[in-house]
Structure formats: C-alpha cells, structure tokens
Amino acid sequence: MLKKTLLSLAIATTALSLAACNDTETVADPVEPEVTTTEEVVEPEVVVDPAVEVDPMAETMATQSIAEIAAGNENLTILTAALQAAGLDTMMMDAGTYTVFAPTDDAFAPVLEKLGVTKEELLANTDLLKKVLPYHVVPMVVKAADIPYGTDIETVNGATISISDANVITDAIGGTANITGTDIMATNGVVHTIDAVLMPE
DSSP: OHHHHHHHHHHHHHHHHHHHHHHSOOOOOOOOOOOOOOOOOOOOOOOOOTTSOOOGGGGSOOOSOHHHHHHTOTTOHHHHHHHHHTTOTTTTTSSSOEEEEEEOHHHHHHHHHHHTOOHHHHHHOHHHHHHHGGGGEESSOOOGGGOOTTSOEEOTTSOEEEEOTTSEEEOTTSOEEEEEEEEEEETTEEEEEESSOOOOO
16 A cells, blocks of 8 residues: 555656646747957068168159259250250150269369350360260160179270269269269269269270
C-alpha cells in the first residue's frame, strides 16, 4: 500500500513538472548589438629632405616663351634687343627645348668697355651677335639641379662651356660668369641669368 502511494506521488510530481515546463514561455537568446568599427585612414607623412631646395617655379605652369620672358624682364633689355637685332628672337619663341644663360644688362657693360663701342654700335654688329648669342644657348633643358658640373656642355654654336660646382661658367677663352638666377621656366625651356657675357673663340 505504501509502495503504491509513493509511486502515485512520484507520477503526480513528474506530471506537474512536465506541465510547468509546457507553461514556460520560450526565452530567446540575447542578441548582441552590432558593433561598427570605423578604422581611421592615416595618410603617410611626406618627408622632405632639408638638403634639397624646393623650386617654387617647378609647380608653376610656364606660359611665356624664352623671348617673352626676356622681353618682360627689366634686367634683360640689352639681351632682348640683341636677340631682335640678330634675328634670333624668333628662335627663342619657337617650340623646342633650350637652356639660355642670359647676361643681364650689367653684364654687357664690361664688353662695351672692352670693345670700345656703345650699346647701339654693338647691336649694329649683327655678325658678332650671331656668333656670341648662340654661345649662351644649350639645345636641351638643363635645370639648376641637373647641371653636369665639370663637364663640357655643347652650345648651339658648337663651342662648349663648363660649369663648376660653385655655379661659375668658364667660356672658351677662359672668361668666367656667375649664375645669379636659376630655373626661370618657359614654354620652350629654361632661363638662368648670369653676370658676364660668355665669349666663344
């Protein structure tokens, strides 16, 4: 009798437990919120070598020819007049790749004194101008950073010049000129100003 009572009690307890399980609401697993990770894009830092001078003209698009640059420079009036007198100004306006070592007006003063002529007389001597002026032109673009120091550089008239690492040009007769301004960019080349007139043989 006792065994039947215990068995009945066990069955009843199990039935209640099952009923309780059926009545329990299903609980969903918690959903973790989506986390969006934003990675910061870091651009690489540009390091500029302090030993290298940055040419401010390098970023500027040239809009004038060599002849136009000379004509617009108040320190190159004699050179401009000499180019026009010799008929070489058109070459300096044509498309091409030239490097011009341009003597300033002050650079012509010793030449006038040495030859014993006036500026007008010099400009009238077109034969001399046609020999001397092309000697200041190299048929390629040579920016200041690309000057081949200590090497003979052939000019348009066939004669050569050489440039030391102190930016001093030596001409065919041993005369010298200092480069006083560099990298004036033109549509057809580049201009460097010098403080003396270069003389071929």
